[in-house]
Amino acid sequence: MQQALGIYGGTFNPVHFGHLALARALRDRFALSEVRLIPTGVPPHRTPDISAAQRLEWLKLSLSGEQNLVADDREVRKGNVSFTFDTLTELQQEQPHSLLVWLIGGDSFAHLPSWYRWQELLEMGHLVVANRPGFSKLPAEIAGEFAKRHAEASPQTLARGKISVLPLPLMPASSTLIREKLARGEDVSDLSPIAAILQQSGLYSKNT
Ligand SMILES: Nc1ncnc2c1ncn2[C@@H]1O[C@H](COP(=O)(O)OP(=O)(O)OP(=O)(O)O)[C@@H](O)[C@H]1O
Ligand SMILES: O=C(O)c1ccc[n+]([C@@H]2O[C@H](COP(=O)([O-])O)[C@@H](O)[C@H]2O)c1
Numbered sequence: 001m002q003q004a005l006g007i008y009g010g011t012f013n014p015v016h017f018g019h020l021a022l023a024r025a026l027r028d029r030f031a032l033s034e035v036r037l038i039p040t041g042v043p044p045h046r047t048p049d050i051s052a053a054q055r056l057e058w059l060k061l062s063l064s065g066e067q068n069l070v071a072d073d074r075e076v077r078k079g080n081v082s083f084t085f086d087t088l089t090e091l092q093q094e095q096p097h098s099l100l101v102w103l104i105g106g107d108s109f110a111h112l113p114s115w116y117r118w119q120e121l122l123e124m125g126h127l128v129v130a131n132r133p134g135f136s137k138l139p140a141e142i143a144g145e146f147a148k149r150h151a152e153a154s155p156q157t158l159a160r161g162k163i164s165v166l167p168l169p170l171m172p173a174s175s176t177l178i179r180e181k182l183a184r185g186e187d188v189s190d191l192s193p194i195a196a197i198l199q200q201s202g203l204y205s206k207n208t
Contacts, residue, residue, distance in 0.1 A: 004158055005095055006035030007102040007125075009075070009084060011175065012055045013048040014204075015062045016192045018173030022130050023069050025166050026103045030128070031155040036072040036091075037063065042081045044116065050203060052076040062193045083116040088124045099158055100125030103166070106135025113141055127163045128153065131170055179204050 006026050010019060019037070027035045039059055041052045048055070053076060060071045074090065075082035088100055102125050104112075109129045112118050121127075122145060129135065138146065151157040153164040178188050182204035189195040198204065 002158065003095075003098045004030065004032055004101050004126075004155075005091065005098040006030065006032040007038065007088070007091065007100055008035055009038040009040065009082075009087065009102075009104075011043050011046065011048055012037070012039045012059050013050050013175050014055065014178060014192060014198055015059045015194065016173040016175060016178055017190075018171040020062060020066070020069075020193065021168070021171060022103060022105075022166065024066070025130075025168050026101070026128060027068055029153050029166060030101055030158060032068070032101060034068050034070060036070050038072045038075055038087060040082050041075040041078045044081055044083060045111075045114070054203075058194050058197065061197070085115075085117040085121055085124075088121065092124065099160060101128060101158060102126075103128045103130060105130045106132035109135060109146075110138050110142060113139065122149065122163070123161050125160060126151075126158050128166050129163060130166045130168060133170070 008023050008026060012019060023035050023037055026032065037059060039052060039056045056071060056073055056076045063069050063071055075087060088102065092100060106129055115121065146163055149161060149163040151159065151162040151164050153166055173191050178191050181188050182198060183206050188198060192198060
């Protein structure tokens with residue numbers, strides 16, 4: 001079987017149980033020996049008010065004890081806008097014999113046409129999409145790509161240019177929900193592995 005590397009980029013502001021469940025499912029469904037979780041330094045489409053270094057540190061803490069899920073700090077170190085095209089290009093150069101298996105949520109997938117060099121991105125590896133509200137209302141150009149490229153989610157179907165859906169139930173966890181709850185002073189221990197740290201930090205409370 002071909003060597004393959006799992007890639008999961010996100011803002012992780014902050015990391016939540018949905019992120020971890022997706023990374024584990026990507027690893028297990030495709031029998032990947034490694035999944036890199038890559039926090040954005042400066043994300044292309046938003047400006048988080050929590051530093052990249054802080055988001056990375058929380059992600060690392062959340063991954064301790066996880067098998068083969070590794071935090072990758074390349075975008076944080078860059079300090080400028082991180083395009084997925086550049087990150088995948090770099091990883092492919094580092095691992096020329098690996099197939100890149102990259103994961104995004106259904107909401108990101110629906111917005112893919114706004115991404116830098118998005119059509120080329122689809123040719124750079126095997127894209128895996130996690131169901132999320134938004135996935136059911138794909139714009140025509142994305143629905144067309146999906147129909148053309150769709151493959152079952154299994155180690156045997158992994159191939160450059162294909163798109164698979166990760167067979168998981170919808171997971172309501174989101175960083176937005178955590179930020180909103182923390183701003184209201186509510187408990188987030190059912191949403192994030194670092195709930196206590198988040199609550200103690202006061203970083204998302206209304207007065208900061
Ligand atoms: N619960 C989830 N189900 C499916 N995909 C998810 C889920 N949470 C995050 N993702 C996907 O993971 C990637 C990184 O997500 P991100 O770090 O931005 O978290 P988020 O919960 O979407 O944050 P926010 O609420 O601030 O938008 C994105 O492609 C997003 O679509
Ligand atoms: O490359 C792009 O143009 C691009 C545009 C939007 C988002 N992304 C990447 O998609 C991932 C999820 O982004 P976000 O904003 O939903 O956390 C993260 O790794 C971003 O760098 C990438």
